[in-house]
Amino acid sequence: MEERLQADVTIIGAGPSGAVAACLLRRLGYSVHVLERTHFPRFVIGESLLPQCLQNLEKAGCLEAVAAAGFQSKTGARFQHKGHFESIVFDDKFSQGPGTAFHVKRAEFDQILAQCAKEQGADIMFGMTVTSVDLATQQCQVEAVDENQVSHIFESKFVLDASGYGRVLPRLLGINKPSELSPKSTLFSHIKDNISDPDYRRAETLITTHPQHRDVWYWLISFSDGTSSIGVVGPPEHITPFQEQGIEGLKQAVNQDPYLSGLLGEAVYHDVPRQLNAYSGNVSDFWGDGFAVLGNAGEFLDPIFSSGVTVAMQSSDLAVRTLHRHLQGENPDWDKEYVAALRQGIETFKCYVNGWYSGDFQDVIYSHVTNHSVKSKIASILAGYAWDVENPYVAQPQKRLNALVALCQE
Numbered sequence: 001m002e003e004r005l006q007a008d009v010t011i012i013g014a015g016p017s018g019a020v021a022a023c024l025l026r027r028l029g030y031s032v033h034v035l036e037r038t039h040f041p042r043f044v045i046g047e048s049l050l051p052q053c054l055q056n057l058e059k060a061g062c063l064e065a066v067a068a069a070g071f072q073s074k075t076g077a078r079f080q081h082k083g084h085f086e087s088i089v090f091d092d093k094f095s096q097g098p099g100t101a102f103h104v105k106r107a108e109f110d111q112i113l114a115q116c117a118k119e120q121g122a123d124i125m126f127g128m129t130v131t132s133v134d135l136a137t138q139q140c141q142v143e144a145v146d147e148n149q150v151s152h153i154f155e156s157k158f159v160l161d162a163s164g165y166g167r168v169l170p171r172l173l174g175i176n177k178p179s180e181l182s183p184k185s186t187l188f189s190h191i192k193d194n195i196s197d198p199d200y201r202r203a204e205t206l207i208t209t210h211p212q213h214r215d216v217w218y219w220l221i222s223f224s225d226g227t228s229s230i231g232v233v234g235p236p237e238h239i240t241p242f243q244e245q246g247i248e249g250l251k252q253a254v255n256q257d258p259y260l261s262g263l264l265g266e267a268v269y270h271d272v273p274r275q276l277n278a279y280s281g282n283v284s285d286f287w288g289d290g291f292a293v294l295g296n297a298g299e300f301l302d303p304i305f306s307s308g309v310t311v312a313m314q315s316s317d318l319a320v321r322t323l324h325r326h327l328q329g330e331n332p333d334w335d336k337e338y339v340a341a342l343r344q345g346i347e348t349f350k351c352y353v354n355g356w357y358s359g360d361f362q363d364v365i366y367s368h369v370t371n372h373s374v375k376s377k378i379a380s381i382l383a384g385y386a387w388d389v390e391n392p393y394v395a396q397p398q399k400r401l402n403a404l405v406a407l408c409q410e
């Protein structure tokens with residue numbers, strides 16, 4: 001007879017949302033199985049963290065290990081367009097909380113989080129691909145196949161889907177929903193940057209707007225070991241031709257911006273570039289009988305403001321709080337306590353993402369806002385404090401942004 005393994009909660013995926021959820025559940029005393037398809041360390045994109053997520057890491061008991069890893073400290077975001085620079089310094093933020101974060105290689109970062117979850121008692125199984133679920137009965141059943149094609153059944157009271165781009169439950173339950181955002185494509189790689197410009201700030205994520213196309217932008221995220229992550233993002237019609245030429249296409253894209261071209265003139269492109277297309281996604285239901293969807297498996301917007309890992313960890317925190325009440329036999333309001341609470345931050349980021357691609361928020365950024373009160377509230381959002389409703393730019397994101405745009409465009 002097939003072996004059936006039991007725990008209170010089964011988590012699909014051991015990325016940031018899965019690992020943080022596992023830590024939080026262990027801290028509340030629940031038994032947890034985490035099923036991860038790959039073996040760590042493994043590459044994932046999403047390397048620039050926001051200060052808000054340091055609070056999530058601390059709550060999960062992972063901050064000490066992350067802080068000790070020697071990652072590049074991150075103090076803010078720097079925007080560049082046609083040689084004009086504007087910096088958003090996170091520590092100028094309006095909200096309470098940490099004012100710095102890190103640039104991390106995710107292979108190492110995710111392994112640290114998984115190790116933290118393991119040390120706190122989570123049972124993480126690597127090389128285990130979830131293939132089907134049965135949530136109709138009181139005991140949820142998750143089927144996973146190991147690398148010898150042997151099938152295993154995991155039984156639990158609840159399933160959290162933290163499978164990121166795998167989108168396991170959205171696919172299996174038919175709750176995938178297209179993103180409202182127009183599809184974007186990207187081409188990226190790690191490089192040995194050899195940057196010698198003394199004015200370059202490794203502690204700030206550099207966002208460059210393409211000199212001619214405002215909906216095309218580049219990230220440059222520098223690590224503590226002399227390497228950087230470089231990527232170009234934009235509508236498929238701009239990015240596909242670069243993707244087709246591989247590393248030469250990435251160099252060509254970089255060379256279209258005179259500042260980046262000079263800054264990275266001595267860079268060595270030693271990795272095979274990677275590409276992603278139409279990476280935004282959404283779900284019709286964030287929860288249902290026996291399950292909730294976390295992180296990228298739920299809604300993912302866009303990389304422009306490095307919000308992905310922060311949203312992922314915040315979703316774990318909110319879902320585990322609600323799940324705890326559920327497992328205690330209470331009757332939590334999932335729509336309010338999980339979905340609406342999570343969407344507060346997602347919707348805030350969404351206004352700024354839309355504003356970036358329409359050009360409106362770029363007008364704000366490059367117009368050099370000097371009003372400290374306004375700047376600190378924008379800095380808060382870009383530092384990830386997108387759930388702090390004390391900030392009027394979070395409480396009424398679109399209305400406030402529209403007013404600010406109108407002022408800057410004058």
Ligand SMILES: Cc1cc2nc3c(=O)[nH]c(=O)nc-3n(C[C@H](O)[C@H](O)[C@H](O)COP(=O)(O)OP(=O)(O)OC[C@H]3O[C@@H](n4cnc5c(N)ncnc54)[C@H](O)[C@@H]3O)c2cc1C
Nearest residue numbers: 013015016017037046048130163164166295296303308309
């Ligand atoms: C181009 C680009 C740039 C980005 N840059 C940033 C950035 O700078 N900062 C930032 O915060 N975010 C960034 N993001 C977003 C970031 O990548 C994600 O938000 C983040 O990784 C989400 O974490 P997660 O735990 O939800 O999913 P993931 O990190 O994707 O982890 C999911 C895990 O589930 C596993 N899995 C998948 N399918 C199965 C299965 N069937 N069975 C078992 N396991 C499975 C996977 O192997 C994986 O390990 C970027 C995204 C893109 C597209």
